[in-house]
Amino acid sequence: MISVSEAVEFIKQHIPQLTSAKLDIVDACGFVAAEDIYSPLALPPFDQSAMDGYAIKFSDLENTNIFTLGGEVAAGGNYIKKIESNSAIRIFTGASAPAGTDTVIMQEHAIVKDGTISFSPLPINQGTNVRPLGSHIQKGDIAFAKGQLITPAAVGHLTGLGITEVVVYNKPKAAIITTGDEVIEPGLELKTGSIYDSNKPMLVAALKSLGIEPIYIIHVPDKPELLYNHIQIAFEKVDILLVTGGVSVGDYDYVVPMLEKAGVQKVFHNIKQKPGKPLYFGTKENKLVFGLPGNPASVLTCFYEYVSVALKSIMGFQDTEIKKSSLPLKNSYTKKKGLTHFLKAIANDKDVEILSGQESYILHSYALANCLVYIPEDVEEKNIGDAVEVHWIN
Secondary structure (H helix, E strand, O other): OEOHHHHHHHHHHOOOOOOEEEEEOOOOOOOEEOOOEEOOOOEOOOOEEOOOEEEEOHHHHHOOOEEEEEEEEOOOOOOOOOOOOOEEEEEOOOOEOOOOOOEEEEHHHEEEEOOEEEEOOOOOOOOOOEEOOOOOEOOOOEEEOOOOEOOHHHHHHHHOOOOOEEEEEOOOOEEEEEEOOOEEOEOEOOOOOOEEOOHHHHHHHHHHHOOOOOOEEEEEOOOHHHHHHHHHHHHHHOOEEEEEOOOOOOOOOOHHHHHHHOOOEEEEEOEOEEOOOOOEEEEEOOEEEEEEOOOHHHHHHHHHHHHHHHHHHHHOOOOOOOOEEEEEEOOOEEOOOOOEEEEEEEEOOOOEEEOOOOOOOOOHHHHHOOEEEEEOOOOOEEOOOOEEEEEEOO
């Protein structure tokens, strides 16, 4: 068996060469930028009013608080006349500030009387309510960095700069194969000795949470040749294969020999951890394979700690690690040395509580959890108030 940290490093060492494509900016949402994106213009592209009001030359206030109305400019317009001294231009939010003006006074502070405009209260500062040219971003600045996820906000930001296409990393194509004679589809009659297949929909949901739609999903009974055939079919379609169950050393554990019959090269098998000790990881050419345990809590723990690292790496994320922090423990925990424990828990900004129901077949506690508490293999005891490493899962 290898350590948790060794497993993560082995996975990172076997990430295939990333590929990229140019997409329409809206279609690129959910992908990762494959190159730095530079702004083609300054934004705003002109001195812009932030309010409905009156644009003036600030220095005129040194001489008077009585102005004449010199005209009007709305959003999308362009005031081209010369600004006379002590002249105020009616202006609206988003409009270009006329040349010669540098300050906008809110309309709520304007007093219009006998064809003149005065303002109260005063004083104000030069530049008030004006967004200077380039105050958002300058031409040539990095608008969006390589390795960042393109979100709806990023789509709005980039289209506001006039950008219509971006280069992104391609997402991996994924397959899920669940195994076991005892596993049946939800909705069928549950007979003695059978269980519903929770791993398949759970992994579909986990992949979707990363923006990946699996393209090959199937359950296979404990028939080695049938499993081998579906492994071969999956390899023709996908970049990453997830197989659950049958990765231990029992009489009906066929996954590992069938993977290796299909040409998979083992990188490691078995990690010093609980749950999820029998995790298998291998490669076939530029494809990755995870042989996950059968118990659903083990499956999900291995997904969060290892599979997501691989997926984020393939997708081009700069930060592929699960989010971590340190928090004081709300309840004590003891274990034997030798295995790292990942414990379902609930955390807030003050402390973290280890939940009951830590067994690998129990998902109810996982459904309540928002994190995993990481207890290293050489630690036997953690007491109330001790700092522990928290791995956030949602």
